[in-house]
Amino acid sequence: MKTKAQILHLSGVEKSFDGADGPVPILRGVDLSLAAGETLALTGESGSGKSTLLHIAGGLEMADAGAVHVAGHDLTGMSDTQRAAVRCTEVAVVFQQFNLIPSLTVADNISFQARLAGRVDGEFVADLARKLGLTEQMRKYPEALSGGQQQRVAIARAIAARPKVLLADEPTGNLDESTAADVLGQLLALVAETGAGLMLVTHSPAIAARMDRQLHLSKGRVA
Amino acid sequence: MQLFAFLTGLALATALWSGVQAINAEARASYDAAAATLGEGQFDQIAPRVGDTIAQADYLSLRRQGWLVSPIIEGDLGGVRLLGFDPLSSPAGFGVGQVAGTGDLGAFLNPGQLFANAETAAQLVVSVPVVIDPTIAPGIAVGDIGVVQRLLGRSDISRLLVQSDQPMQRPELSDVAPHLRLQAAGQTADMGELTDSFHLNLTAFGLLSFAVGLFIVYSTIGLAFEQRRGMVRTLRALGVPLSRLISLMVAEVLLLAFVGASIGIVLGYAIAALLLPDVAMTLRGLYGAEVAGTLQFRFSWWGSGLAIAVIGAVAAAGIRLLQIARMPLLASARPRAWAMTSVRAQRVQAICAGILLGGACVLALAGQGLTAGFALLGCFLVGAALLLPLLVRPVLTLAERVAKGPVARWFWADTRQQLPGLSLALMALLLAISANIGVATMVSSFRLTFVAFLDQRLAPELYVEAADEAQAYAIEDGMMAQGVTVLPLLTVETEVADLPARLFGVRVGPTYRENWKFLDAVPDAWDQVNAGQAAVTNEQLARRANLWVGDDIDIAPGLSLPIAAIVADYGNPRGQVVVSEALFRDLHPDVTPRQFGLRTDDPVAARHVLTSDLGVDDGAITDQAALKAFSLQVFERTFTVTAALNVLTMAVAGFAMLMSLLTLADLRVPQLAPVWALGLTRRRIGRLELLRAVVFAVVVCLFALPVGLGLAWVLLAIINVEAFGWRLPMFLFPLDYARLGLYAMLAAVAAAVWPAVRLMRTPPSALLKVFAHER
Incomplete structure (x- = not known):
C-alpha cells in the first residue's frame, strides 16, 4: 500500500501563556502528524490545549519550542508575512463562530481566500454553493444567515481555497444536533473529494468516531 | 479610553463655547460700563447741531429759565476720551466710579484729578493725578468739568444731561436755545446693539465648535452604552431594577459632565484671555468700541458654559438611555455598532436633510435680517452634514463594485461598513472643513477687495x-x-x-x-x-x-x-x-x-x-505705504480670532475622529480577525486602516468644498450685508483649498495612526479569542 504524503507534522511543540503567577504551560512537547486525505479528531477536556495546538498548526500562533511543518513549509522562525502567505495558500481554518467577514456578501466570503491564494474557480465555487445549499444566499450578508448557514459558508470558503490542510475548531459546536450532523457530513464529503487533510477539534465522541484517527490531549500532552 | 474621550470631548466643546462667551461677556460689560460712564441711554440730553458745541452762555440761559440740566464736556487727549461732568448738578443716578460709590465729592474735586481704569491710566500723559478706578469704562477718563476743560483747553460744553424731573412752568427748548436739540434717552447709539452682529458671529462659531465637540461626547456615550449591553442584561437578569440602573447611569453622566465642563471652563478662560486683545482690536477697528484687554471670571459665561455642557451631555446620553430602557431583558448582548444603518433610519435622515436644505433655500430667497441669515447658515450646514453619509455610501458601494482584487473589494466593503460608526465624526470633520473653506474664502475675498479698496482710497x-x-x-x-x-x-x-x-x-x-x-x-x-x-x-x-x-x-x-x-x-x-x-x-x-x-x-x-x-x-x-501697511495690519488682526477659532474647530474635529476610531478599535477586532486568519498580516491590515482614514478624509474634503463655498456665499452675500452693511465680491482660492484638504488628510491620518498601530500590535492570541468566546 502506498504511504500518503505527510502534509502536517508537529514535533516537540511547547506553548505557554502568561498567567497571574507566571507562565502557564498549555502544550508540553506534542508530536503529531497528518497525511493528505486523512481526517484526525483532536479531543480533550477544556483547557487541554486542543485549540492552541490547532492554531499553531495553522500558523496563527507561534510555538515556544518544537517544529511545525505545513505542506513542506517549516513555520519555525518564519516572519509574520511568510506565515500569512502559508495560511493563505496551504491552510484553511473553520472556527466555531465569527468565521465570516461581515462586510462581504456570502459569494465574496466564499471566494475570498481562493482569490487571495490566486486560485479562484468560479465553477468550483458555484458547485460548492450548490452542494451546501447556499445558492439562494449568495448575495446576502452574513448577518442575514442562520448559524448553520454561516458555518456552511465557512466550510465552502475553506474548501474553495483548495488547501492542503483543513483545520476545524469545533465547527458544529454552536449548532443543533441535526444541523451539526448535516454540516459535518458535508464537510467530510468535501474533504474526501479534494484530498485535503482534516484536523478537527471536538468534544463530541460521536463526531470524533467519524474521523479516521483520534488524538486525545490531556494537560498539554498526547494521552 | 472612553472616560478620556468623554471628558476631553466635553472639555473641548465647553472650552470653545465658554471662551467665546467669556469674550462676549467682557465686551458687553465694557459697553455697559461705557454707557454708565457716559450717561448714554439713561437720560434725555440736549445736544448741539452737528459738528458744533454748546456755549457756556446757552447753559446758563437754560438754567436761568428753569431747565434742570447738567453740563458734560468730552474730548480726545492722546487717544483717551476725557469726560468732564459737574457732580453737583448731575442727575441722581448718574455717577461715575468712586463718586457714585462713596459720594466723596471732596476727593473728586480736589486737588483736581482724573479717574480711569489702570489700562487707560497708563496711556494718559496729563499734569493732574490719575486715580485708578476699575469701574470706569476702558478708554475713558473722567473728572470734574473744570479740570477736563482745562486739560482740553476749551471752555465750551459738549452736551447737557437733562434731569428726569423738570419744573412744570419752564419754557420750551426752542424758545430758549433754538439751535440746540433735545434727544430722548435711548435715541443715542447703543454700542451693545451696534456690535450685536459681531458677537452673534462669535457665538455662532462657538456653537459650531460646541456641536463638533458634542459629536465626540455623543459618539463616546453611544459606544460606551453599546459595550454595556451585556452588563445591563446580566444585572437585569439578576434582579436589579431598570429604574435603578438608569438612575445610576444618569448620575454617572452628570458627574462626568460636571467634571468635563469644569475642565472646559478653565480651558475656555485661557482661550478667551489669549484672544481678547485681538477681539478688542477688532471691535475698536470695526465699531470704535473700547473693550477691556483683561478678562474677569464672570458667572454669566462660566454658568452658561456649565449649563450647556451638562444639558448637552444629558441630551446625548438620553437617546442611548432610552434605547437601554426599551431593550428587552434578554436582548443580545453582542455589540451592534457595526450593524448597517437601517433603511428606515436612512430615509428619516434623508427627509431631515431635505427639509433643512429646503428651509435654507427658502431663507436664502425670502429671509430678512441677521437672525434669518444665521438660521440659513444653520439649516444649510446641518442639512449638508446629515446628507454626507447618504452620499458617501453609494460612492463606496460603487468603489467596491469596480474593485478587482479580493483585498480591494474587502477594503471598500469594510469601509462602507464603518460608515455608521464613523458618520458622526465624519459629519464633525465636514463641518470643520466647510467652516474653514467658507471662512477662508470670505477672509481672503475680503483681503483682496480690501487691498484694492486701499489702493483706491x-x-x-x-x-x-x-x-x-x-x-x-x-x-x-x-x-x-x-x-x-x-x-x-x-x-x-x-x-x-x-x-x-x-x-x-x-x-x-x-x-x-x-x-x-x-x-x-x-x-x-x-x-x-x-x-x-x-x-x-x-x-x-x-x-x-x-x-x-x-x-x-x-x-x-x-x-x-x-x-x-x-x-x-x-x-x-x-x-x-x-x-x-x-x-x-x-x-x-x-x-x-x-x-x-x-x-x-x-x-x-x-x-x-x-x-x-x-x-x-x-x-x-x-x-x-505706511498707512496701507497699518490698515492691513489692523485687517489681519481683525481676523486673528476667526483664524484661531478655525484652527481650534479643525483640531476638535480631528480629535473627534481619533476618539471615534479609538473607541471603535475594540469593536473592529471581530471584523478584522477573520481577514487576518485568512492570510492578511496585521501590518497590512493596519496600513489599510490608515488608507481608510485618508479615503474618508478625501471624500469628506470633496463634499466639504461645495458646502464651504456655499457657506462663503452666505457669509459674503447675506451675513456681511446684514451685519456690517457691505457686500463683498467672492473670489475662489484653489491652492488654499488644496492646502486645507492636505491638512484635513493629515489630521485624519494623525487620528488614525494610533488605532492602526494598536491594531498592528494586537497579539495573535487576542485576535484568536474572537473565534473562541462570545465578546
Missing part, C-alpha cells in the same frame, strides 16, 4: 495733519505753490437720513475720478457732485437707509440731494456722505481742514518742504 502719496489753523493754510498754499495737488479732508459728524454719519467735502479732481470705483453710479456722477447737485454715499449708509442711486438723501436741514453713486467702504462702521468741497464749505463755514492728502511725483521732496519750509512736525506726515 489711499491714492495720495502723503498725508499731513496741521498743528493749527494757520499751519493748515500754510500747508495748502505752500504745497500748491510747489505744484503738488492738495486734497483737503473736510469732515463733520452729522446725521443723514436720521442715521449717524460723517459728511465729507472733497475737491473733485483726477484722484477721485480715476481711483474711486463705484458699486453703482450714474454716468456723470463726479460732475454732478462737483456741481453741488448730487452726493455719493457709502454702501452701508445706503443699505441702512434703504436708498440707492437716484434716490434723494437729506444732507442738512432743507437740503436734499440725489445719490449719484454708491461707493464701497470696507471696514468702516459709520455711514458716509461725500459732497463737493464748495457745498461743504457753504454748509459748514466754520470747519477748516486740518488734514490733507498730497498727490506728488516726488514724496521725498514734498516731505522735505513740509518739514523744512513749513515747520510741519515729521510725525504729522504719514506716507501712503
Whole structure:
C-alpha cells in the first residue's frame, strides 16, 4: 500500500501563556502528524490545549519550542508575512463562530481566500454553493444567515481555497444536533473529494468516531 | 479610553463655547460700563447741531429759565476720551466710579484729578493725578468739568444731561436755545446693539465648535452604552431594577459632565484671555468700541458654559438611555455598532436633510435680517452634514463594485461598513472643513477687495495733519505753490437720513475720478457732485437707509440731494456722505481742514518742504505705504480670532475622529480577525486602516468644498450685508483649498495612526479569542 504524503507534522511543540503567577504551560512537547486525505479528531477536556495546538498548526500562533511543518513549509522562525502567505495558500481554518467577514456578501466570503491564494474557480465555487445549499444566499450578508448557514459558508470558503490542510475548531459546536450532523457530513464529503487533510477539534465522541484517527490531549500532552 | 474621550470631548466643546462667551461677556460689560460712564441711554440730553458745541452762555440761559440740566464736556487727549461732568448738578443716578460709590465729592474735586481704569491710566500723559478706578469704562477718563476743560483747553460744553424731573412752568427748548436739540434717552447709539452682529458671529462659531465637540461626547456615550449591553442584561437578569440602573447611569453622566465642563471652563478662560486683545482690536477697528484687554471670571459665561455642557451631555446620553430602557431583558448582548444603518433610519435622515436644505433655500430667497441669515447658515450646514453619509455610501458601494482584487473589494466593503460608526465624526470633520473653506474664502475675498479698496482710497502719496489753523493754510498754499495737488479732508459728524454719519467735502479732481470705483453710479456722477447737485454715499449708509442711486438723501436741514453713486467702504462702521468741497464749505463755514492728502511725483521732496519750509512736525506726515501697511495690519488682526477659532474647530474635529476610531478599535477586532486568519498580516491590515482614514478624509474634503463655498456665499452675500452693511465680491482660492484638504488628510491620518498601530500590535492570541468566546 502506498504511504500518503505527510502534509502536517508537529514535533516537540511547547506553548505557554502568561498567567497571574507566571507562565502557564498549555502544550508540553506534542508530536503529531497528518497525511493528505486523512481526517484526525483532536479531543480533550477544556483547557487541554486542543485549540492552541490547532492554531499553531495553522500558523496563527507561534510555538515556544518544537517544529511545525505545513505542506513542506517549516513555520519555525518564519516572519509574520511568510506565515500569512502559508495560511493563505496551504491552510484553511473553520472556527466555531465569527468565521465570516461581515462586510462581504456570502459569494465574496466564499471566494475570498481562493482569490487571495490566486486560485479562484468560479465553477468550483458555484458547485460548492450548490452542494451546501447556499445558492439562494449568495448575495446576502452574513448577518442575514442562520448559524448553520454561516458555518456552511465557512466550510465552502475553506474548501474553495483548495488547501492542503483543513483545520476545524469545533465547527458544529454552536449548532443543533441535526444541523451539526448535516454540516459535518458535508464537510467530510468535501474533504474526501479534494484530498485535503482534516484536523478537527471536538468534544463530541460521536463526531470524533467519524474521523479516521483520534488524538486525545490531556494537560498539554498526547494521552 | 472612553472616560478620556468623554471628558476631553466635553472639555473641548465647553472650552470653545465658554471662551467665546467669556469674550462676549467682557465686551458687553465694557459697553455697559461705557454707557454708565457716559450717561448714554439713561437720560434725555440736549445736544448741539452737528459738528458744533454748546456755549457756556446757552447753559446758563437754560438754567436761568428753569431747565434742570447738567453740563458734560468730552474730548480726545492722546487717544483717551476725557469726560468732564459737574457732580453737583448731575442727575441722581448718574455717577461715575468712586463718586457714585462713596459720594466723596471732596476727593473728586480736589486737588483736581482724573479717574480711569489702570489700562487707560497708563496711556494718559496729563499734569493732574490719575486715580485708578476699575469701574470706569476702558478708554475713558473722567473728572470734574473744570479740570477736563482745562486739560482740553476749551471752555465750551459738549452736551447737557437733562434731569428726569423738570419744573412744570419752564419754557420750551426752542424758545430758549433754538439751535440746540433735545434727544430722548435711548435715541443715542447703543454700542451693545451696534456690535450685536459681531458677537452673534462669535457665538455662532462657538456653537459650531460646541456641536463638533458634542459629536465626540455623543459618539463616546453611544459606544460606551453599546459595550454595556451585556452588563445591563446580566444585572437585569439578576434582579436589579431598570429604574435603578438608569438612575445610576444618569448620575454617572452628570458627574462626568460636571467634571468635563469644569475642565472646559478653565480651558475656555485661557482661550478667551489669549484672544481678547485681538477681539478688542477688532471691535475698536470695526465699531470704535473700547473693550477691556483683561478678562474677569464672570458667572454669566462660566454658568452658561456649565449649563450647556451638562444639558448637552444629558441630551446625548438620553437617546442611548432610552434605547437601554426599551431593550428587552434578554436582548443580545453582542455589540451592534457595526450593524448597517437601517433603511428606515436612512430615509428619516434623508427627509431631515431635505427639509433643512429646503428651509435654507427658502431663507436664502425670502429671509430678512441677521437672525434669518444665521438660521440659513444653520439649516444649510446641518442639512449638508446629515446628507454626507447618504452620499458617501453609494460612492463606496460603487468603489467596491469596480474593485478587482479580493483585498480591494474587502477594503471598500469594510469601509462602507464603518460608515455608521464613523458618520458622526465624519459629519464633525465636514463641518470643520466647510467652516474653514467658507471662512477662508470670505477672509481672503475680503483681503483682496480690501487691498484694492486701499489702493483706491489711499491714492495720495502723503498725508499731513496741521498743528493749527494757520499751519493748515500754510500747508495748502505752500504745497500748491510747489505744484503738488492738495486734497483737503473736510469732515463733520452729522446725521443723514436720521442715521449717524460723517459728511465729507472733497475737491473733485483726477484722484477721485480715476481711483474711486463705484458699486453703482450714474454716468456723470463726479460732475454732478462737483456741481453741488448730487452726493455719493457709502454702501452701508445706503443699505441702512434703504436708498440707492437716484434716490434723494437729506444732507442738512432743507437740503436734499440725489445719490449719484454708491461707493464701497470696507471696514468702516459709520455711514458716509461725500459732497463737493464748495457745498461743504457753504454748509459748514466754520470747519477748516486740518488734514490733507498730497498727490506728488516726488514724496521725498514734498516731505522735505513740509518739514523744512513749513515747520510741519515729521510725525504729522504719514506716507501712503505706511498707512496701507497699518490698515492691513489692523485687517489681519481683525481676523486673528476667526483664524484661531478655525484652527481650534479643525483640531476638535480631528480629535473627534481619533476618539471615534479609538473607541471603535475594540469593536473592529471581530471584523478584522477573520481577514487576518485568512492570510492578511496585521501590518497590512493596519496600513489599510490608515488608507481608510485618508479615503474618508478625501471624500469628506470633496463634499466639504461645495458646502464651504456655499457657506462663503452666505457669509459674503447675506451675513456681511446684514451685519456690517457691505457686500463683498467672492473670489475662489484653489491652492488654499488644496492646502486645507492636505491638512484635513493629515489630521485624519494623525487620528488614525494610533488605532492602526494598536491594531498592528494586537497579539495573535487576542485576535484568536474572537473565534473562541462570545465578546
